[in-house]
Amino acid sequence: MGISLQHNRAAWAWALYDWANSTFATTVLAGFFPVLFKQYWAGDMTATQSTFWLGLFSSAASLLVMLISPWLGAIADRRGAKKRFLLLFTLIGVLPTLGLFWAGEGQWLLAALLFAAASVGFFGGLTFYDALLVDVAGPEDSDRVSAWGYALGYLGGGLLFALNVVMATQPEWFGLASAAQAVKLSFVMVAIWWTVFALPLFIRVRERPANMDTDTSFAGLFAILRQAVTRPGILTFLLAYWLYIDAVHTTIRMAVDFGMALGFDSNSLIAALLMVQFIAFPAAVGFGYLGERIGTRKAIYLGLLVYVGVTAWGYYLQTEGQFFIMAAAIGLVQGGVQALSRSFYSRLIPAGQAGAYFGLFNMIGKFAAVLGPLLVGLVALISGSNRVSILSLLVLFVLGAGLLTRVREPQPGKAVR
Known part of the structure; x- marks a missing residue:
């Protein structure tokens, strides 16, 4: 029996880690690093050269995480070491982020x-963070706890990013010489934020005993892959998740590019992205409770339906005001779809193998936003229209939702095996 989130310090400590590491996603990953790389560190390069090198290093990091996640997840299961691996990857994330301060111009x-x-x-740690969900929440609480994680992530990431944007635009207010x-x-x-707010998880969360039956050899890893394939619910869910989360991630990544292609002001687009962060905080919490009331899968469908509507509306988008409304609609469902997908999956996987199976889950996540941008780009090239290209995402949303109908939803206290 799970414990109510309101009375579970471990669950709050777990959710607070999302508050901690999401600042990397907002301030560094999506916000300032690409800009500073082009203008400061690689200022002597052409725009195409700097884009090439940034893309190459980003892809290499993603590929490495994709390859090692399932294997390290299996090792964590066998040794009861999810927290230790999460600590390791937290340090791997925090120290280089700190080191960027000393990287000089050029x-x-x-x-x-x-x-x-x-x-x-950052990405490698997500496997172990997600896997710890089963250690802090029972099946009946997983929707709510997962949703609080995403909600705190949006709020924490948004708050620090907002402060950092003010620092960058008005450096003299903070006694700084330049942007x-x-x-x-x-x-x-x-x-600093990532380190300080990660501490409660390492102090409060207790993971379940090690699963000594887990085979951590490469043969054992392939056995887990074969096992996942033979469990129709898991395989079908992962395929569905790959399709619709690819479309979700593409919407996030392509929104600013789409707005700029329509001639919208870049400052307005950044303001819209910040707005999404703060709308997504209460909305993600609400989706957690909604999943408990109407069922996790129905709540995911509701979120995907909003995405379908927003994508179709994008074809007719004309003004910055309409872009803000569209961004607000995305903010209402973005965290909910992600959080409930994680909790739904946590109730499908075999007991004692959360590390390995969430390794697969995050491997699929790294594939996400590969097919979508390619599809959008090809349709734009063929049709000559950004508006037509955005409609291509409807295919991914509809196919993903259709496959999800074939997965039997696990009931609270039970699991689909």
């Missing part, structure tokens, strides 16, 4: 290496 290779290492720490100095200082703030 030192693009050092900056790219530090960024890639920090990205490995570049403000941005580099913001990386230090991310490292």
Whole structure:
């Protein structure tokens, strides 16, 4: 029997880790690093050269995480070491982020290496963080606890990013010499924030005993993959998740590019992204309770339906005001779809193998936003229209939702095997 979130310090400590590490996703990953890389560290390069190197190091980090996640997850199951691996990857993320402060102008290779290492720490740690969900919440609480994690992540990431944006645009208010100095200082703030707010998880959360039956050899890893394939509910869910989360991630990544293609002001687009962070905080919490009331799968469907509506509306988008409304609608469902997908999956997987199976889950997550941007780009190239290209995401949303109908939803206290 799970314990209510209101009375479970371990669950709050677990959720607070999302508050801690989401600042890397907002301030570093999506916000300032790409800009500072082009203008400060790689300022002597052409725009295409800097884009190439940034993309190369980002892809290398993602590929490494994708390859090692299932294997390290299996090792964590066998040794009861999910917290230890999470601590390791937290340090791998925090220290290079801190190191960016000392990367001087023109030192693009050092900056790219530090960024890639920090990205490995951030994304690699998610496998063990997600896997710990089953240790802090029972099946009847998993929707709510998972949703609180995403909610706190949006709020924490949004608050620090908002402060960092003010620092970068008004450095003199903070006694700083330039915007570049403000941005580099913001990386230090991310490292400190990530470290401090990660501590409660390592103090409060107790993971379940080790599963000594887990085979951590490569043969054992392939056995887990075969096991996942033979469990129709898990395989079908992962395929469905890959399709619709790919579309979700593409919407997030392509929103600013789409707005700029329509001639919208870049400052307005950043303001819209910040707005999404703060709307997503209460909305994600609400989706956690909604999943308990109407069922997790129905709540995911509701979120996907909103995405379908927003995607279709994108074809007719004309003004910045409409873009803000569209961003607000996305903020209402973005965290909910992600959180409930995680909790739904946590009730499908075999007991004692959360590390390995969440390794697969996050491997699928790293594949996400691969098919979507390619599809959008090809349709734009063929049709010559950004508006038509955004409609192509409807295919991924509809196919993903259709496959999800074939997965039997596990009931509270039970699991689909």
